Amino acid sequence: MANPTVSARISPAAGMDVLSRNEVTRLRDATKGGLYNLLRRCALAVLVSGGSTDDDPRSIFERYPDFDIQVLQQDRGVKLELRNAPARAFVEGKIIRGINELLFAVVRDIAYVATQIDAGRFDLDDSHGITHAVFEILRNARVLRPNVEPNLVVCWGGHSIGRTEYKYTKLVGYDLGLRGLDICTGCGPGAMKGPMKGATIAHDKQRLRSKRYIGITEPGIIAAESPNPIVNHLVIMPDIEKRLEAFVRIGHGIIVFPGGVGTAEEILYLLGILLHPDNAGMPFPLVFAGPKESAEYFQQIDQFLRLALGDTVAQRYRIVIDDPVETARVVHKGIEKVREFRINSQDAFFFNWGLHIELQFQKPFKPTHANMAALNLRRDQPAHLLAADLRRAFSGIVAGNVKEGGMKAIAEHGPFEIDGDPQIMRALDKMLASFVAQQRMKLPGTSSYVPCYRVKT
Template structure:
């Protein structure tokens, strides 16, 4: 899937030359509750306190579904005069689109799937905004945040109580090789033959492939009511426009709630090759699974890809074992080049999940039993002060160390490729990390592997140079591309 950082390491693929635009007034499809006058007014309000800018950004991403670009700015440059308005009508609402991308229409009629996703955008923006404004979400402790995630998913009708566990979340990069993409389709196909539904970050690459494979398998099995769930958030939807297969979209308010939504709804997770963002996601999930409260909870986790992608997971496995201990590998399997074995392993793992939920009387549709510590739910802004406060030492509890390792990745990404982080490094020098030198050198080796595998492309093709140092003058060596 690759969340906020995963896309930063791909070359910018420009959108196609602007095609014709269409202006239309459409009726919402897929079900949308009536809106109050206040909600409609806020959706139309373009001021700082209004929701119009957010609605416009998310709607344009949906209308350009299928485009492959990791630069959200190019989308707005291509359609600077696009606008969307929600209009109150006697019998409900209408959606007015002005200068919308023509690709979203066929003979002047909006494609139904795109219409449904626009409705999902309006639904989630209105609901989350209203709940926040009313103080309905208690975001001051872990339990309150989890309940907020549950309420957003329930309002989006993602939680289905009458379905046995069968939801497989797939993570991985949105810019992967053709062979890796074809492999994700093969895995999705095998999962679909076994009646599994698919949930991803909703974008292209490893987020689209499993859905595409599953659609063929579901059709062969004459299976109906299939779920292809896309979970995103406002900060990245423009860079990861929903792929055309997504039939249930939910926009979480931020990345941390998006990640928690994945692990709460998943009955198992498959990780395909990606980049640093995928490695961050792995550390997020393993940090949760390593928490003592989660020791007995079954949660199938499989790392997989075509045989030629083995070096990616070999390097990650080596790093995880060094930093978190060899027994961390008991929480995941590495199965390369064998989609059938991957699917069979996932089905067996989900059978264990089903039995556990029955024994503990936990819900099939939401993993209430899983403990997600408060520190995993809090946003991390990688400043010099925040990075200096991280303690990367192997004598810490492993789940705490995993949480800080994930923050290290966030800081390294920001310091190398994000404007704010690059400026901070230029002004104040490298981030200081109070870390175990062995772990820091292993981290360098991991990043070097990403560079060599062309999974970490820096602007201008420059060599990767660490943007951090260890206090006391110890510094990890530079990594050359």
């Protein structure tokens, strides 16, 4: 049975800056150098948000093969012409306002990033230049708010967690919302949606009018993690590294819920940064949180981190199990320390300029078989550099699991091979096997998980 579709011409619900003729031309260009295919992929992910199969990057285009989007620059501003768009994005022939806003956010970010890079306005070979690019993209998306007290909590976790863990993320989100804290996630379902859903109720109870539910994604992952319906500020960063930097630059504290390899990648990214000597005195609340059923999951994460990076790494995070109120309290108190530190160091509340991030954490990692095999996963280096390459290993597994390019590489050349310190490799293999056993690596449309990696133990 064919999926119902709608064709329509829509204007931005919340207003949008005009586009140049060059930007419109590139957004309509379907050749290799154009932006049309990227726009179409991201737009369709937004239009199907909220469905049960959103996390399958391959099925979206199979379900809507005739979908088309065109950007029109008219006298009164930008319009989008949608053909054969998913009908569930419309009510009585009119597009849902929230989806409208996210669609134009897609257009805004894709056009801005492409034109700024082409104009050479970002120095992407320099650490400060990359941070500047992250700042400019976030500023253009209007998510940086001056004169606002620190209150943004980043929540990480899996998109396909179980029902018990999902309900728990809502409970934590509720207690965060009661304390006036806003939520930022990777914008998808599961642990990225639950905290936002819980916070909406608490924010309404507290009669808070200005509520931020920020979703930060990137082109390679958006189809696998379509924006959930609660996101009211969507930002599409150019790649996973700038997405991760955006999280830690604008967030005032981070909660990690249960997840899979993507969550492990995020943990290693942040800990690798916090372990750098230049960041030793910087307060940054980091809490691993979950219901009692998730205790074993975090125990495995904790054991792996201590084995690979040393016991001192545990000083940078706290594990809180089965206590949503305590989780919110710990983060809230931690953010108070962040506020004091920013005032004393004369740093902005809305962007953490003082956090030192080395180029190894910023340069995009291309997960090819050669690059995965060349990772230095041994202890003969500073802990923060080992964390950087461990992060890349997990990033490659994520790509092999859900990203189009990674899945294609696995289909053509077989699993990625991961090698390194024997003790670390045994611990890594054990942890990944536990993720599989707990169905944290199960992919949509499959009854079992076939690993895209082979760890040499």
